[in-house]
Amino acid sequence: MSLDTVDNASRTPDVDQPWKELGLKEDEYARVREILGRRPTGAELAMYSVMWSEHCSYKSSKVHLRQFGDKVPANDAMLVGIGENAGVVDVGEGYAVTFKVESHNHPSYVEPYQGAATGVGGIVRDIIAMGARPVAVVDPLRMGAADHPDTKRVLPGVVAGIGGYGNSLGLPNIGGELVFDACYQGNPLVNAGAIGVMRHEDIHLAKASGAGNKIVLYGARTGGDGIGGASILASETFDATKPSKRPAVQVGDPFQEKLLIECTLEAFAEKLVVGIQDLGAAGLSCATSELASNGSGGMRVELDDVPLRDSTLSPEEILMSESQERMCAVVEEAKVERFLAICEKWDVIATVVGEVTDGDRLEIFWHGEKIVDVDPRTVAHEGPVYERPYARPEWQDALQADDAGKLPRPADGAELRAQVLTLVGSPNQASKAWVTDQYDRFVQGNTVLAQPEDSGMVRINEETGLGVALASDGNGRFAKLDPYTGAQLALAEAYRNVAASGARPLAVSDCLNFGSPEDPAVMWQFAEAVRGIADGCLQLGTPVTGGNVSLYNQTGEAAIHPTPVVSVLGVIDDVARRTPMAFAQDGQLLYLLGDTREEFGGSAWSQAVHDHLGGLPPAVDLDREKLLGEILVSASRDGMIDAAHDLSDGGLIQAVTESCLRGGNGARLVVPDGLDAFTLLFSESAGRAVVSVPRSEELRFTDMCGARGLPVTRIGVVDGDAVEVQGEFTVPLDELRSAHEATIPALLA
Amino acid sequence: MARVVVDVMLKPEILDPQGQAVQRALPRLGFEGIADVRQGKRFELEVEGPVDEAALARIHELAETFLANTVIEDFAVKVEESAQVAEPAK
Numbered sequence: 001m002s003l004d005t006v007d008n009a010s011r012t013p014d015v016d017q018p019w020k021e022l023g024l025k026e027d028e029y030a031r032v033r034e035i036l037g038r039r040p041t042g043a044e045l046a047m048y049s050v051m052w053s054e055h056c057s058y059k060s061s062k063v064h065l066r067q068f069g070d071k072v073p074a075n076d077a078m079l080v081g082i083g084e085n086a087g088v089v090d091v092g093e094g095y096a097v098t099f100k101v102e103s104h105n106h107p108s109y110v111e112p113y114q115g116a117a118t119g120v121g122g123i124v125r126d127i128i129a130m131g132a133r134p135v136a137v138v139d140p141l142r143m144g145a146a147d148h149p150d151t152k153r154v155l156p157g158v159v160a161g162i163g164g165y166g167n168s169l170g171l172p173n174i175g176g177e178l179v180f181d182a183c184y185q186g187n188p189l190v191n192a193g194a195i196g197v198m199r200h201e202d203i204h205l206a207k208a209s210g211a212g213n214k215i216v217l218y219g220a221r222t223g224g225d226g227i228g229g230a231s232i233l234a235s236e237t238f239d240a241t242k243p244s245k246r247p248a249v250q251v252g253d254p255f256q257e258k259l260l261i262e263c264t265l266e267a268f269a270e271k272l273v274v275g276i277q278d279l280g281a282a283g284l285s286c287a288t289s290e291l292a293s294n295g296s297g298g299m300r301v302e303l304d305d306v307p308l309r310d311s312t313l314s315p316e317e318i319l320m321s322e323s324q325e326r327m328c329a330v331v332e333e334a335k336v337e338r339f340l341a342i343c344e345k346w347d348v349i350a351t352v353v354g355e356v357t358d359g360d361r362l363e364i365f366w367h368g369e370k371i372v373d374v375d376p377r378t379v380a381h382e383g384p385v386y387e388r389p390y391a392r393p394e395w396q397d398a399l400q401a402d403d404a405g406k407l408p409r410p411a412d413g414a415e416l417r418a419q420v421l422t423l424v425g426s427p428n429q430a431s432k433a434w435v436t437d438q439y440d441r442f443v444q445g446n447t448v449l450a451q452p453e454d455s456g457m458v459r460i461n462e463e464t465g466l467g468v469a470l471a472s473d474g475n476g477r478f479a480k481l482d483p484y485t486g487a488q489l490a491l492a493e494a495y496r497n498v499a500a501s502g503a504r505p506l507a508v509s510d511c512l513n514f515g516s517p518e519d520p521a522v523m524w525q526f527a528e529a530v531r532g533i534a535d536g537c538l539q540l541g542t543p544v545t546g547g548n549v550s551l552y553n554q555t556g557e558a559a560i561h562p563t564p565v566v567s568v569l570g571v572i573d574d575v576a577r578r579t580p581m582a583f584a585q586d587g588q589l590l591y592l593l594g595d596t597r598e599e600f601g602g603s604a605w606s607q608a609v610h611d612h613l614g615g616l617p618p619a620v621d622l623d624r625e626k627l628l629g630e631i632l633v634s635a636s637r638d639g640m641i642d643a644a645h646d647l648s649d650g651g652l653i654q655a656v657t658e659s660c661l662r663g664g665n666g667a668r669l670v671v672p673d674g675l676d677a678f679t680l681l682f683s684e685s686a687g688r689a690v691v692s693v694p695r696s697e698e699l700r701f702t703d704m705c706g707a708r709g710l711p712v713t714r715i716g717v718v719d720g721d722a723v724e725v726q727g728e729f730t731v732p733l734d735e736l737r738s739a740h741e742a743t744i745p746a747l748l749a
Numbered sequence: 750m751a752r753v754v755v756d757v758m759l760k761p762e763i764l765d766p767q768g769q770a771v772q773r774a775l776p777r778l779g780f781e782g783i784a785d786v787r788q789g790k791r792f793e794l795e796v797e798g799p800v801d802e803a804a805l806a807r808i809h810e811l812a813e814t815f816l817a818n819t820v821i822e823d824f825a826v827k828v829e830e831s832a833q834v835a836e837p838a839k
Contacts (some may be wrong), residue, residue, distance in 0.1 A: 111820045236796030249821055251759075253766035310762055323764065347773075 002451040003315075004042040005101060005369040013039050022049035028384055037302040040104050043066035043364065043371040046316040046377055047285040054551055056282050057383035060517035061549045064527050067078050067534035068544040075543050077506050080203060086126050086196070087545020088203055089507045093466050095491070101140070101472060101511040101567050103550035111249045112157025117165035118252040118324050119192040123167065125278035125327065128261050131204035132196025136458050137166050138567045139176040139192055140472045140511070141435075144185030146427035146747050154188050156748060157489050162192070165439040169253035169261075172447045173439035174456025176469060180427045182560045183476065187553040191511045191565050194473030195470055197460045202268060204276055209295040211358045213274055216335050216341050218350035218575070219260050222284075223309035223505040226322030256325040256348075264327060270342070272335045274731075279326040285319045285379070285457035287328040288354075290363055292376035295330070299360045299376065299463045301354035312334045314367040330356060333722065390523035402614025404437045404600040409678050416677060416730035421739045423682070424657045426608035429650045430743035431661075439638055448575045452658060454497040455570070455644050465574035473496035475649065478617035483525040486602075487532035487564045487622045492686055493648045494568035495540060499629035499645040500689050503570030508537050510547040510566050515559020517551050520669035526551075526561035532652030533564060539622040542568065546624040551656040560693035579636040581645040581694050582663035583656075583718045588642060590667060590716045592629060592652065593705065594688030598679050605682040624687040624710075632689060640701040643692035652715075653681040655690050660723055661737050668724045669716035677728045680715070694717055751800040751828035753808050757817045758789035790818055793829075800828055 009015075019029040022045065032040050032048045040048060054060060065248070072078075079096055080088035086100035105121025120137055127134045139162050144151045155178075166173050172192075226249065267273050275295065277287045292299040303315050315319070331339045336352060343350035345725040357363075361381070364372035410416040422431055432451065439448035448467060449457035455471035473493040479486025491508065498505045510533055536542050553560045572578060583590075600606055601615025635641045643663070645655040662668050669675045693701050705712035724730040759765050767788050772786040792812075799803055809826055817824040 111818070114821065223764055247765070251764040251766070251821065253764060253769075255766065308763065396818070545795060698830075 003371065005371055006041055006373045010038045012467055015039065017045055020461045022046070023053055024049050027702050028052060029667045031384065036374065041371050042316050043319055044374055045310050046320050047289065047372065050282040050320055051289060051379045052383040053519070053747055055544055056286060059091040059384045060386050060523070060548055060551060061526065062385050063387055064530040065322055067530055070480040071538040072535045072539040073538050075541055078543050078545060079200070086130050087507065087509065088130060089545060089569065091468055091506070092201070093461055094199055094200050095133060095460055095466065096455050097193045097195060097569065098127055098132045098198070099193065099470060099567065099569050100126055100546050101191050101248065101565065102126070102548040103188050103513060105550050105553060106514065107249065109154060109186070109188055112154045113161035113164070113631065114249055114251050116158040116161035116190050118250050119190055120162055120165040121252045121254065121324055122280045123192045123194040124171070124257060125260070125280065127194045127196035127262045129276050129278045129327070130198070130498065131194060131202045131702060132198040133265055134171055134194050134196045134261065135444070135460065136172050136174045136195045136456060137193065138174060138456060138470060138472055140474065142179045142181065142184045142189035142476070143178065143561060144188065144260055145182040146180040149186055152748060156215045158190055159189070159435050159438050162477065165252055165254045167440040169258050170443050172441050172443050172450065173460060174441060174447055174450040175472060176451065177472060177474070178432045178435055181476060181561065181615065182291065183325045186555040186700045187560050188564060189553065189560070193470070193472060193509070195468060195566055204268060204273065209297065209334065209356065210274060211297050211356050213332050213356040214352045215299065215301060215354040215356070216329045216331050216339060216350055217306060217353045218263070218328065218329065218348050220253065220256050221307045221309040221349065221474045222313070222318055223319050223323045224313060224317060224321060224668065225324070225745065230490050239697060250322050250324050252324045260325055260327060260346050262345055263348045266342050267329065268340055269701050270338065270616070271330050272331055272339045275330040277328045279328060281322065283319065283321045283323065289376040289379040291330060292362045293380040293413050295356065298359035298363070299354060300357050300446050302365055303366045305351055305353045307351055310463055313432060319400050330351035340515055343511070347615055360593065388517050388523045389520045389682065390527050391456050392524050393521035395539040399614055400616055404606040404612055405598055406602060407600070407606060407610045407612055416681070417731060419531065419605070420653050420681065420731065423605055423608045424654060424736065425451060425739035425743050427743055427747065429604055429608065429654055432743045432744065433741065436742040436746065439477070443678060448578055448585070449501055449580065449607045450698065451626050452662070453581050454500040455503065457501055457503065457572065457575060459575045464590050465576055467572045467575035469498050469503035469570040469572060470567060472567040473497065474563050474565035475602070476563040477607065477613055479525070479529060479562040479564060481602050481615065481617045483528035484532040484618050485620055486562070487529035488536040488622065489534045489617060489686055490564055490566040491533055491540070491568070492574070492620055492625045493646065494566045494624065495542065495625055496630060496646040496689065498568045498570035500631040501580060502577055502633060503572040504573060504633050505540070505542055505570045505629060507569050508542050508543060508544045508566060510564060512547065512549045513553055513560065513563040513565065514551050515554035519559065522559050529562055529564045533566065536622055540626060547658055556734070579632070579641060579644045579654055580739060581659050582660045583643050583665050583690065584663040585669060585694065586665055586718055588692045588694055588718045589698055589714060590669070590714045591632065591691050591693055593691060593710055594728055596675060596680060596683050596686060596688065596713050597685045599683050599685045603652065603682065603684045618684050618686045621687055627708060627710055628687055628689060631705060631708060634704065640697040640704070641671060641691045643685070645690050647688040647690060651684050652690060656723060657736055659690070660733060661740060665718050666720040666722045667716055668719050668726065670726045672713050672715060677725055679700055681725070739746055751796045753794045753796055753800060754788060754815050754827050754829055755792040755794065755808065755812045755824055757792070757822050757824045759785065760821060760823055763821050
């Protein structure tokens with residue numbers, strides 16, 4: 001075989017190229033030819049195909065995501081916005097925090113352990129590329145039906161992978177979710193989030209500027225990982241002697257990643273770095289084209305200098321390899337020696353592979369021949385943008401008309417009691433300790449709240465107690481019923497969770513998981529969800545700092561429920577003032593904040609008891625959420641409440657069950673006037689929380705709520721060792737605990 | 750009792766952090782000249798009854814479904830030469 005050089009490509013315009021196999025559309029391939037004024041070389045084709053993929057180019061979602069930039073609330077906390085590796089917000093005392101959630105859905109289905117592990121690795125590298133020290137991770141998960149045999153294959157592998165990688169890195173896992181639904185069968189969602197902390201002056205952006213600056217590739221050697229696509233190019237078209245299939249699976253090495261963290265942060269601290277980029281999806285293709293595209297000049301790369309694990313790799317494969325634990329830095333020539341010395345100290349392989357040039361081309365050489373000569377902007381940022389058609393699906397009306405309010409309700413106290421036990425023991429509402437016990441939640445000694453608390457919270461300044469909280473929430477059932485409202489409910493829930501733990505919500509990151517954008521119904525769900533989040537963030541005053549889109553989560557015609565997962569980051573001046581969820585003090589008064597209406601559409605009750613999905617999701621009132629948040633934060637700061645738990649899926653009885661079991665105390669509940677017991681216990685009206693108030697603070701607390709106009713209703717008292725709903729039923733805590741805690745271990749045993 | 754050995758190795762293109770750790774340790778311990786190390790697993794199965802074609806097929810199946818993760822690993826099944834058993838049917 002001969003090398004496909006730029007010269008060769010110019011001379012042989014009619015060579016048949018495997019653009020289709022690489023996932024390019026005919027018009028996209030034509031566009032590449034038009035940009036270059038010739039056919040692309042094999043290496044160029046590899047780069048364009050992977051960078052113009054949905055995953056890297058956001059070509060279907062871009063037109064909608066613009067709203068996050070257009071509808072930015074006035075918020076001076078935002079230091080770095082959308083478009084960088086991760087957004088950065090000011091949390092006070094000179095500290096800045098960066099956080100992001102990404103999806104690693106498909107790899108985790110193919111190989112659960114490594115897929116989930118490398119998901120953690122990837123998001124952590126995004127954080128260190130910003131110059132921040134990672135301090136915590138979170139993992140929202142969605143799996144197929146709890147009793148499906150494949151769930152038993154995927155879930156334990158995913159959990160072990162997240163734990164294996166995160167625990168080895170020494171990062172506490174402080175939150176997440178686990179939801180089961182048959183719609184995720186074959187398309188489990190594995191989202192991974194991370195939080196990093198830095199000083200304001202240490203924020204770093206990914207760009208390559210300054211002619212003569214060196215491009216340093218450091219970290220693991222490059223192997224044949226995750227280059228399913230490139231192998232088509234290399235083996236079937238250009239070289240028939242190669243193994244025809246490379247696995248699309250990557251294996252991670254957390255110990256190498258730990259070295260990368262330390263080595264990168266030390267180089268940052270010594271101000272050795274002009275720009276930096278982690279190598280994730282699309283590997284070197286992405287890192288070189290994005291760095292060059294964000295900088296002022298061009299870039300020249302000698303591919304022969306890339307350290308390889310497998311010497312048989314072709315240049316196309318090297319460019320597309322997704323080998324883990326690699327980073328790319330732009331370093332001034334005079335500082336290269338020191339940079340390499342730091343890498344050597346940490347036992348990290350580092351190699352100068354190129355330099356920034358005066359021109360505006362990205363040129364890549366192999367064996368002395370030029371194999372890539374492109375304008376990097378056309379690869380990285382000026383890819384195709386699609387205005388995909390979208391339309392409200394025909395079935396939406398019928399789905400919404402199938403009102404959950406018409407479902408049969410429990411006839412008496414005994415039936416109500418039975419349904420409470422069914423609910424709190426259903427897979428989605430049951431304790432997730434089986435999962436979170438496999439994660440190290442307290443390593444580093446700064447975790448003050450972790451699952452099952454409302455939000456995860458870590459201290460970032462030991463002297464002052466300054467801390468940050470993060471909550472991630474999503475409800476695909478609500479979003480299926482109404483994607484606009486469902487997305488806002490996810491936002492509202494995460495916002496409420498942060499406030500319930502005593503932290504002030506600051507900023508938002510989202511991970512948008514949907515089916516195929518080529519289906520107008522899915523595209524409509526996506527458009528509606530993005531509009532919902534953007535409008536909601538504007539109203540709440542919390543900007544979207546970044547996020548991730550995962551499309552094509554579908555098997556055949558069946559798409560997953562639209563699943564926007566929203567993470568809200570909050571700040572708390574002193575973590576000692578946090579509000580836990582446990583009802584720890586006998587005799588304290590229980591108050592329900594907010595309005596309870598007959599809202600059962602998409603509820604946990606309708607799923608657990610009736611296996612039903614229909615009607616409308618609960619109404620959203622974001623001004624109310626804001627007020628509730630302010631009250632919860634003030635009450636926490638002034639010591640008026642000892643416990644708080646947000647009300648979301650499962651309603652009041654779910655929240656009371658969790659808080660009682662966590663505190664080891666029972667509760668006596670009284671149904672307030674104007675409500676029936678069933679609605680009180682199971683309604684999922686938004687904008688609500690339950691709080692436990694010391695008797696000495698009762699007046700001060702209710703006065704504050706009254707003065708601010710927040711409905712507050714006394715619903716009972718923390719007492720005894722049973723949950724009693726007066727006049728209806730009593731369940732001993734032990735019985736509640738076995739129902740709540742036995743489910744998940746039994747399913748996975 | 751006959752012994753069948755199943756060797757499980759990571760596929761050649763898959764990263765092997767354990768093998769790399771061993772390889773990095775070698776020069777530190779004074780062992781030079783080893784360019785690469787890959788680490789695998791060896792299973793020794795004591796088989797009841799004859800190791801015939803059916804038994805080997807069964808072992809192949811159990812190796813494929815349980816001993817090896819064929820997404821990232823290859824495996825090889827072989828009958829232990831020294832074991833005093835009837836030759837498996839060819």
